[in-house]
Amino acid sequence: MSKKDYSILVVDDEEAFRYMLSSLLTGDGYTADTAGDGVSAINAVQTKPFHVVLCDVKMPKVDGIEVLKFIKQNFPAIEVIMLTGSASIPIAVECMKVGAYDYITKPTTSDDLLSTIERALERRQLLIDNIVMKSELTRLAGPNDMVGESEAFRKVLDIARKVAPTESTVLIQGPSGTGKELIASYIFQNSDRRDLPFVTLNCASIPDTLIESELFGYEKGAFTDARSTKQGIVEIANNGTLFLDEIGDISPIVQPKILRFIQSGEFRRVGGNTVLRADCRILSATNKNLKEEVKEGRFREDLLYRLNVITIDIPPLKARKSDVPLLVASFLTSRMKTKVKKTISPKAMEVLMQYDWPGNIRELENVIERAAILCHNNTIEPHDLSLATSPLMLPTGGSSDNKIGTAMALKEIERMHIEGVLRSFRGNKTESAKVLGISLKTLYTKIQQYQIKLS
Ligand SMILES: Nc1ncnc2c1ncn2[C@@H]1O[C@H](COP(=O)(O)OP(=O)(O)OP(=O)(O)O)[C@@H](O)[C@H]1O
Ligand SMILES: [Mg+2]
Numbered sequence: 001m002s003k004k005d006y007s008i009l010v011v012d013d014e015e016a017f018r019y020m021l022s023s024l025l026t027g028d029g030y031t032a033d034t035a036g037d038g039v040s041a042i043n044a045v046q047t048k049p050f051h052v053v054l055c056d057v058k059m060p061k062v063d064g065i066e067v068l069k070f071i072k073q074n075f076p077a078i079e080v081i082m083l084t085g086s087a088s089i090p091i092a093v094e095c096m097k098v099g100a101y102d103y104i105t106k107p108t109t110s111d112d113l114l115s116t117i118e119r120a121l122e123r124r125q126l127l128i129d130n131i132v133m134k135s136e137l138t139r140l141a142g143p144n145d146m147v148g149e150s151e152a153f154r155k156v157l158d159i160a161r162k163v164a165p166t167e168s169t170v171l172i173q174g175p176s177g178t179g180k181e182l183i184a185s186y187i188f189q190n191s192d193r194r195d196l197p198f199v200t201l202n203c204a205s206i207p208d209t210l211i212e213s214e215l216f217g218y219e220k221g222a223f224t225d226a227r228s229t230k231q232g233i234v235e236i237a238n239n240g241t242l243f244l245d246e247i248g249d250i251s252p253i254v255q256p257k258i259l260r261f262i263q264s265g266e267f268r269r270v271g272g273n274t275v276l277r278a279d280c281r282i283l284s285a286t287n288k289n290l291k292e293e294v295k296e297g298r299f300r301e302d303l304l305y306r307l308n309v310i311t312i313d314i315p316p317l318k319a320r321k322s323d324v325p326l327l328v329a330s331f332l333t334s335r336m337k338t339k340v341k342k343t344i345s346p347k348a349m350e351v352l353m354q355y356d357w358p359g360n361i362r363e364l365e366n367v368i369e370r371a372a373i374l375c376h377n378n379t380i381e382p383h384d385l386s387l388a389t390s391p392l393m394l395p396t397g398g399s400s401d402n403k404i405g406t407a408m409a410l411k412e413i414e415r416m417h418i419e420g421v422l423r424s425f426r427g428n429k430t431e432s433a434k435v436l437g438i439s440l441k442t443l444y445t446k447i448q449q450y451q452i453k454l455s
Contacts, residue, residue, distance in 0.1 A: 222271020359437015
């Protein structure tokens with residue numbers, strides 16, 4: 001594997017330093033890209049596969065530590081080397097805790113930097129070899145405590161229960177945070193394949209270019225990175241269950257290959273000629289409307305009809321508010337490992353019942369967790385609840401600047417809402433993403449997309 005095949009992202013707000021580093025790297029044979037701030041760095045790693053990221057710690061707005069956290073959460077195989085202008089032990093410790101490969105103080109010698117990169121690349125290879133094996137084989141093996149008694153939720157459970165012991169392909173649809181993964185795991189645990197592997201592929205978190213080789217594996221020499229043959233996820237899930245999460249995000253290039261696999265059980269490793277077979281029960285989930293995606297030409301109709309033999313639609317929490325008290329009770333008892341049992345006052349419960357829950361059950365869980373930590377006398381009161389003051393909650397009618405129901409674009413409402421939430425959490429993106437019920441990755445994409453100013 002030649003150095004040219006390794007791509008390195010240099011993130012620094014100082015243009016001269018960025019330029020100096022990237023020419024040092026290209027001079028040594030690597031492929032280098034640059035980013036001048038945290039937000040563009042986060043967007044760069046999502047659009048192009050990088051092997052190593054060199055990242056300045058101190059940058060305005062989104063700093064290096066945040067970039068590091070994001071990468072480690074979403075792209076654990078990228079090695080991150082942090083750079084800083086001044087030697088500070090607490091910062092170094094924090095970087096290492098969050099998962100940086102190493103920490104270098106500027107100015108550094110080019111020898112030092114290059115040998116650190118080389119070592120990071122070696123470790124990365126070891127990590128990659130393990131990633132699929134460890135993937136999510138055990139993740140969903142825990143107890144399945146699904147709560148809900150509303151008519152709408154009972155319908156969902158009823159279909160899940162009926163379909164679980166069959167071999168049917170199931171498509172689970174619903175807005176973010178409604179429990180799609182939980183339902184998938186419920187179906188698996190109540191199926192005849194429960195003692196066989198359950199493997200999840202999150203189609204949104206793996207770059208398009210890697211999806212095919214993750215799914216179907218590759219033969220030695222298929223591309224420069226392929227030093228030995230690697231099994232794909234479908235082989236690991238053979239005889240078991242394959243859960244394709246966020247299937248709506250899968251690229252049109254991979255769609256026909258998945259279709260062929262579902263139809264015939266046949267696949268080829270990348271770079272291989274032999275036709276192999278694997279028998280997987282397929283579950284999939286999405287928060288997109290796949291019929292719309294088909295209309296827009298982004299999703300193959302024939303694939304949709306293979307996936308949705310049975311469709312389970314999970315309604316948003318606001319359509320089944322009678323589940324709120326049960327969920328709250330369950331979060332306060334079984335999920336939270338607090339020493340003293342916390343309770344909730346009737347007033348606070350009323351507030352929860354009136355709220356619209358754009359982030360659904362995930363948002364409710366986060367709100368309760370925060371409140372349980374912050375409350376006094378072990379009782380949650382309304383002021384302990386940090387609900388995103390959504391524009392959707394404004395009283396209808398009356399006020400002249402109430403734009404709900406007017407011809408304002410949905411996107412505009414989304415932008416306002418995200419801005420509002422970011423403001424109420426003083427720009428803390430992890431907290432805001434939790435409350436919004438979206439992933440940190442999606443939040444960063446939206447910040448860029450709507451050009452939201454972070455101050
Ligand atoms: N019926 C339920 N009872 C108890 N907890 C639930 C229920 N549904 C969802 N949850 C909890 O809500 C959180 C979100 O659920 P999950 O991850 O399954 O949602 P999702 O629909 O896959 O979301 P996303 O589209 O964002 O991936 C999890 O912590 C899950 O345990
Ligand atoms: Mg999910």
